[in-house]
Amino acid sequence: MLNLPANPKQHLIIFTRYPEPGKTKTRLIPALGNLGAANLQREMTEYTIFQVQELQKAIAISVEVRFAGGDLQLMQDWLGLDLVYQSQGEGDLGSRMAQSLFDAFQSGAEKVIIIGTDCPGVNSQILATAFEKLHTFDLVLGPAIDGGYYLIGLRQAIPELFVNIEWGTAQVFQKTVDIAQKLYLSHVNLSPLADVDRPEDLPIWEQALVGEVKG
Template identity: 40%
Template sequence: MSANQSSSNPSAPAHQQHDLIVFARYPELGKVKTRLAAGVGPERALQVYRRLLAHTQAVTTDLPARKWLWLAEAGPTADQSDPWVGYQRRPQPPGDLGHRMQSAFSHAFAEGATAAVIIGTDCPGLTHEHLRDAYEALRTHEVVLGPATDGGYYLLGMKKVWPELFANKRWSTDSVRADTLADARRLGLQVHLLPELRDVDTADDLRAWETAEKRGS
């Protein structure tokens, strides 16, 4: 069954609590987008990061979901002035990315979520429609994945915590998506894939984004 057909699912709970989890860090020179900074310098990387934060806020503003902002530890020069209106803030716990994401999902479900989606702040191609489609797909699928062109993913959604999806991953490598999908297959989970999008992590990614903007795409 496609995501567009799922709204008539008679087994769907009467009350749906959709949660959105955003992983981010406060803007801070030399501490954000370090891979990008290696190619364009820390000042330019900070400027790009602020644009990505603004984009993430814009596409989630009208999303009918309870919103959680999980923040990395701030450094002494971090700009903490952005209010992130509509978000409840939480500190990211210690541990690798998988442990931190699993903790955030577990918190959302403990707070009553029936479907939760996590995103970062690296994807300028992310739209409100992608997020809406993710929640719609979770009516009929256990997992939703937004594949990134670098072999990772820009979005992960689920209706309960599957610890295997967060374990034994080489985070920030091109094997993350394939390993996650392989785990989902072993668990017998139905996975809905969103369109593939490009994160902005390197100077090449930034050039591709700027070129697409000039072309109006």
């Protein structure tokens, strides 16, 4: 069982990777180089954490970072001692997400949301809306324009949503919706947003930074 911070009823899990050059954002290496791609991973994670901290000013949530690569010491040196860190563990993305949800619900959470750090459109307002929707719906999904999803929120662990899915393909979102319907889960979609995965996606990140400066 995890030791979640105070008020774990609403719990947010951030999936990210330690920004080691050559091992992160690999599809962007041709455009940015090993170091540039790792720096983008670093910046996008920090941006996501900033949005989450803004959310924490508005609503009571607990937060944990599930990381791949690196180790606890490296993560703490990077993002500080105020966050709860947990390794993503083994298995495909689905089994790692399912495990993180199981752990959170076991630890007393009642509404749990998972996000990645690839989608700069995920801001504190969207996260607040997602938690709000979980009052009414079993499942909240944030569809990504590439066919995946940038956010999933649940009120209980439902491992079936994470099996027999080809992660990283354009069918992930639709397959998840199909499974939800077979399980008779009530579900709602948030606004579609774009991930930053490929060189042609880089203007999305640049636009987000411009928006931050203006904001």
